[in-house]
Amino acid sequence: MIQTVVDKSDINVISETLDPFINIEEEIDRLRKEKNAVILAHYYQSAEIQDIANFVGDSLDLSRKAAETDADMIAFCGVKFMAECAKILSPDKTVVLPDKDAGCSLEESCKPDNFKVFKKNHPDHLVLSYVNCSAEIKALSDIIVTSSNAKIIIDQLPKGQKIIFGPDKHLGAYLNKETGRNMVLWPGTCIVHEQFNERELIKLMTRHPSASLVAHPECPEEILKHANHVGSTRSILEYATKASGTEFIVATEQHIIHQMQLETPDRTFIPAPGSDGTCNCANCPYMALNDLEKLYFAMLNEIPRIEIPEELRLSALKPLNKMLDMTPKNVNPASKIVAA
Ligand code: 13P
Numbered sequence: 001m002i003q004t005v006v007d008k009s010d011i012n013v014i015s016e017t018l019d020p021f022i023n024i025e026e027e028i029d030r031l032r033k034e035k036n037a038v039i040l041a042h043y044y045q046s047a048e049i050q051d052i053a054n055f056v057g058d059s060l061d062l063s064r065k066a067a068e069t070d071a072d073m074i075a076f077c078g079v080k081f082m083a084e085c086a087k088i089l090s091p092d093k094t095v096v097l098p099d100k101d102a103g104c105s106l107e108e109s110c111k112p113d114n115f116k117v118f119k120k121n122h123p124d125h126l127v128l129s130y131v132n133c134s135a136e137i138k139a140l141s142d143i144i145v146t147s148s149n150a151k152i153i154i155d156q157l158p159k160g161q162k163i164i165f166g167p168d169k170h171l172g173a174y175l176n177k178e179t180g181r182n183m184v185l186w187p188g189t190c191i192v193h194e195q196f197n198e199r200e201l202i203k204l205m206t207r208h209p210s211a212s213l214v215a216h217p218e219c220p221e222e223i224l225k226h227a228n229h230v231g232s233t234r235s236i237l238e239y240a241t242k243a244s245g246t247e248f249i250v251a252t253e254q255h256i257i258h259q260m261q262l263e264t265p266d267r268t269f270i271p272a273p274g275s276d277g278t279c280n281c282a283n284c285p286y287m288a289l290n291d292l293e294k295l296y297f298a299m300l301n302e303i304p305r306i307e308i309p310e311e312l313r314l315s316a317l318k319p320l321n322k323m324l325d326m327t328p329k330n331v332n333p334a335s336k337i338v339a340a
């Protein structure tokens with residue numbers, strides 16, 4: 001059983017004791033030096049967290065960074081499966097997650113007992129899992145992929161290889177289309193990308209005829225089919241800041257717009273709409289649980305801290321290492337990671 005160690009269990013009560021006169025950014029910086037910590041942040045984190053992080057990246061960038069860091073502490077500003085990856089890859093580091101409840105709907109959709117049945121029903125299939133899953137699911141998998149390297153990894157597998165893919169059915173369907181495979185898909189979805197609405201999107205595109213649409217492959221097909229570019233968060237960021245054009249509709253979690261705006265302040269980025277025509281659906285409620293105060297307390301108290309039993313860690317490490325080995329160096333070159 002994976003533990004997120006929280007010995008002072010109510011973090012919110014702890015944060016009420018924070019001296020309102022302290023400068024939280026300065027205090028986090030002090031702790032970063034004192035504890036030889038590195039702060040890793042996903043693009044879906046709030047702007048203030050992205051701004052204080054040492055590195056901001058997509059799931060592949062952050063896994064690589066966690067594997068190679070020589071820091072003593074990794075303060076992981078993202079969700080739990082990401083912090084678990086950091087611990088699996090860097091077991092000697094202290095890995096903290098600002099909010100222990102920062103989960104993921106994909107991870108929640110895929111419980112190990114049910115996944116074992118899925119595997120058993122497809123005995124001669126290779127088990128390919130999206131990184132958005134628990135360490136237990138990773139341990140039951142042959143290879144892990146992220147949205148940055150999934151196609152490249154699938155293309156390396158023998159043509160007739162039967163594959164089961166979980167837990168994201170939209171990413172799986174997109175990959176089936178892109179690779180010509182017929183992977184059997186686990187029926188999980190991301191609650192953020194699932195809420196974009198085609199009808200409202202078409203209305204928005206009609207009002208902004210020169211805007212390009214960039215979309216994450218966790219979106220359903222009816223959204224992806226309108227996109228000018230489909231890719232991981234980092235790939236979307238690169239396209240939206242480098243492709244020609246000045247207006248982009250962004251069909252992924254909207255906090256990535258912060259990096260887009262930092263890199264290209266003169267461009268316009270519009271979050272894709274949900275069924276009520278607003279962009280409110282484009283917020284990941286799990287990612288939003290982290291904030292600067294919780295980051296400060298996590299670094300100070302070293303809780304919530306990720307601990308993984310060694311046997312489970314070693315089983316989950318194998319498919320993660322396979323992913324890193326099968327990912328060519330030119331996928332997400334390291335120099336492109338944003339450094340604070
Ligand atoms: P990437 O940043 O790897 O594209 O993943 C997106 C995501 O949903 C993370 O939870």
Ligand code: SF4
Pocket residue numbers: 044079103104105106132190191192193218253284285286287
């Ligand atoms: Fe999970 Fe979706 Fe949130 Fe990413 S955006 S952490 S896939 S719920």
